[in-house]
Amino acid sequence: MKKYGFGVDIGGTTCKIGLFETTGDLAEKWEIPTDTSEEGKNILSDIAASLRGKMAERNIGKDEVEGIGIGLPGPVQPDGSVLLCVNLGWKEKNIPKEMGDLMDGIQVKAENDANVAALGEMWQGGGKGCKSIVMVTLGTGVGGGIIVDGKIVSGAHGAGGEIGHITVNPHESVPCNCGRKGCLEQYCSATGIARLAQEALAQDHEVSVLDKAAGISAKTVFDAYKEQDKLAGQIVEKFARILGKGLSNIACVADPEVFVIGGGVSKAGEVLIQAVNQYYREAAFPSCVHTRFALASLGNDAGMYGCVKLVLE
């Protein structure tokens, strides 16, 4: 194994770049803007220039770099190419080939960003020491990534780990962004929790600090929950019951060692884990009752970590 690897997590506005030692230590991280103009034609060359600059600055030779892992905001084919990446303006593109050519043949691999985040958390984050994890990202939506035996489960149609779109409520009348109704994401994302809160506020309820809140977000709800606000308690309970039961079903499929919970909503911390874990245990298949729950610990760097891990296999 060579000494260094690069992890590059390409987002719609910035690319997060990490120089890692292949032991797993992050040596340095920085960001460059993502130039999505002209169908994103400069994105890879901008990244290549940045990596070359860093190698020159640190006097790192090409032969000291094990590889470059790239995370992309969209579906990625098994060979690392994309057919369409709306967020970057890309149409058909063979990332490992193009980036490899730009970097004198250094090995390049590419994967979906949610999947590399899961891989990163398994390697150096909340799932460290495990080989099989389910990562749940509670953000604007609910994303997921599944790692089995240290490998990403991308799925035959790129839908591996799309756990935000498990149907949890067949009676839902409001459609999800995916066009279906009753998806996990509709209740357990930041948006979903705010919606649960609006619904609770619209019904008869005891006086709550949420009555006077300027705007209701998942954070407002969890802050009130930590202050023992009763209404917030009901909202968190509903959220935790839906997520806990949903994860108990996922355990009957993937049976991970640990569920790693990340994304903005997970900043609520241990109280969130405890609430979800309680409902999970009540619903779980007997052999999976004791599956661990952990908070993600790499935050926005998870993708970068996972990217570099891709090339260390």
Added chain:
Amino acid sequence: MKKYGFGVDIGGTTCKIGLFETTGDLAEKWEIPTDTSEEGKNILSDIAASLRGKMAERNIGKDEVEGIGIGLPGPVQPDGSVLLCVNLGWKEKNIPKEMGDLMDGIQVKAENDANVAALGEMWQGGGKGCKSIVMVTLGTGVGGGIIVDGKIVSGAHGAGGEIGHITVNPHESVPCNCGRKGCLEQYCSATGIARLAQEALAQDHEVSVLDKAAGISAKTVFDAYKEQDKLAGQIVEKFARILGKGLSNIACVADPEVFVIGGGVSKAGEVLIQAVNQYYREAAFPSCVHTRFALASLGNDAGMYGCVKLVLE
């Protein structure tokens, strides 16, 4: 790769044994009784004697055998050992070690029987040509096996692919064998379909051939369904809706290339696949709508096939 491999699917009453060419062709199959007396202490030596006998008969040398794969009716640890196998009378036992010693050091691997059946169907059965499948076995219960990239997903607690115990009905009052309520198995197993039929018969309904049936089984129901019996149609529709929706959720986790449907109930054939696929498509996440459905084609030999595939990796 050597020329031969043995697949041994150990059940509670018989061991199914197959001699395979490593190309995937079954050269010969036979059965021996499973002697579960005295904590099953003779099971492995009986099998070893049978394998040795076959090798002598066919003049196959030890160096021509790639390995012996063994399927077991219970949870198997990642190293192929078992902690407890009630159906065979075994307590702690290291199968690869014991069987390897009995067979002059030929490579031995062991796995759970439902998982090897899935692997067998992927290799030479309904999922042939695929690397990622979800196998659904509709028998007395509902079993499952998940193969990702050609590898069995056993799970951290042996519950990988335990899809019969996904909760599909939170309002169920009758408990499942697992102690929980509303599991897929309670509606989609042979027993479950018979129960759906009893419920339908207990309600007001048009005259049905099922009214006069001596006993109601899944077969009776599907036979009546094929004859356009209206009540049977309602029962099959309910079964298919529950299974189709359940599998649509599994697609958001494992996203296989194909769902392979096996077990006794699947003898109903293409009509079953069509009914389930229809409800699956209605419920599926957009990128997984076109996931294929196929009937299992190896029947009771699937486990034997999967066993030998274990040792070809």
